[in-house]
Structures are given as C-alpha cells and as structure tokens.
C-alpha cells in the first residue's frame with residue numbers, strides 16, 4: 375500500500391555517524407524544525423513544547439557540557455568509550471534540545487483540576503510527538519539524527535549557559551548532521567504480538 379505519510383516517515387532512523395556538512399542551509403533547518411514542532415499536537419492545544427536549536431560553536435559548547443558532566447560521574451577507565459560516543463555527537467552540525475514548559479502544565483492543572491494528574495503525562499506525550507516530527511522532518515531532507523537523554527545531569531549547566539527560563543524542563547537532545555554512515559537493518563517483532571484486530 376502506498377501512503378505519502380508512511381513514505382515520509384520511513385527514512386527516519388537513529389543515525390550515530392554524523393558530519394557537519396548539512397545538505398540544507400541553517401535557515402532551512404530552523405524553518406523545518408520550528409514548523410515540525412508547531413504542527414505537532416498538544417493537550418488542550420497548550421503548546422507546552424519548547425525547543426532550542428544549536429549550531430556550530432553553540433552545538434560544540436553543548437556537547438562539551440555533556441562531556442564535562444559525564445567526566446564527573448563515569449570512572450576514568452570507562453571514560454574512553456563515553457568520550458568516543460560524545461565526540462560522535464559533537465561531530466554533527468547541530469543539536470535540537472527539547473523542553474517542556476512546566477509553567478504551562480501547572481497552569482493547566484489549576485485551570486482544569488479534574489485532569490490535574492493527566493497534564494504532566496500529556497506533556498510527555500507532546501514532547502514525544504514533537505521529537506518524532508522533527509526527527510522525521512530532518513530525515514526527509516537527508517539530515518541524520520538520534521535521540522539522546524543526558525538530562526537531568528546537564529540541566530543546570532545548560533540552563534545557565536543559554537539563560538533559559540527555569541520553568542523549562544529538558545526532556546531530550548537530538549544531535550543532527552549529514553549522514554556519514556547509514557544505519558544497519560532494523561528488525562521488527564511479529565505483528566501478531568503487537569496488534570489485535572477485531573472486525
């Protein structure tokens with residue numbers, strides 16, 4: 375079956391071998407990322423997702439923070455592989471930081487007390503949808519990316535470095551760049567274990 379959306383999301387994969395030669399201009403990447411986030415739905419249209427896009431030296435500075443933070447907690451004899459991993463992300467052209475604004479969530483909790491317990495959960499759903507949208511949009515233009523989670527270890531240093539609002543909570547980091555090495559084949563578990571159809 376042919377379907378334009380499925381075709382659009384098929385190229386998205388976790389790409390770890392990144393280069394810093396983007397096939398598109400930074401302006402175009404900004405446009406793609408911001409559009410992908412804006413087109414992503416959120417609970418009550420609360421638009422709780424916040425995004426920081428870092429290029430070049432700003433992107434390098436971010437991965438240096440990750441490296442320093444990890445150096446403080448990873449035993450020295452195990453740091454070699456950590457260092458290689460972080461260097462591979464830093465070799466990319468940029469990083470998208472995904473945040474959720476806790477102030478938005480708290481206001482919704484006050485406004486709609488009946489759903490108070492659900493808003494933090496829906497906020498997590500919203501960032502996941504935004505992450506998938508950005509990841510897939512970048513893949514469409516042959517920009518490789520992966521999804522990383524060095525939060526909460528790096529939260530404070532990053533918030534201070536880029537003077538971000540305290541209510542912004544870091545949820546994921548997405549290093550991106552040109553695809554230096556394509557991903558391996560992906561396997562899928564049997565459909566009958568995942569889907570139950572009744573008709």
Ligand SMILES: Cc1cc2nc3c(=O)[nH]c(=O)nc-3n(C[C@H](O)[C@H](O)[C@H](O)COP(=O)(O)O)c2cc1C
Pocket residue numbers: 386387388389520521522523557560
């Ligand atoms: C919610 C979520 C969290 C993930 N966290 C990480 C992560 O911290 N580090 C990482 O390298 N990949 C992470 N991944 C990527 C998955 O490992 C990857 O998507 C999965 O193996 C399928 O491969 P694909 O992305 O190539 O389709 C995450 C993916 C999802 C959806």
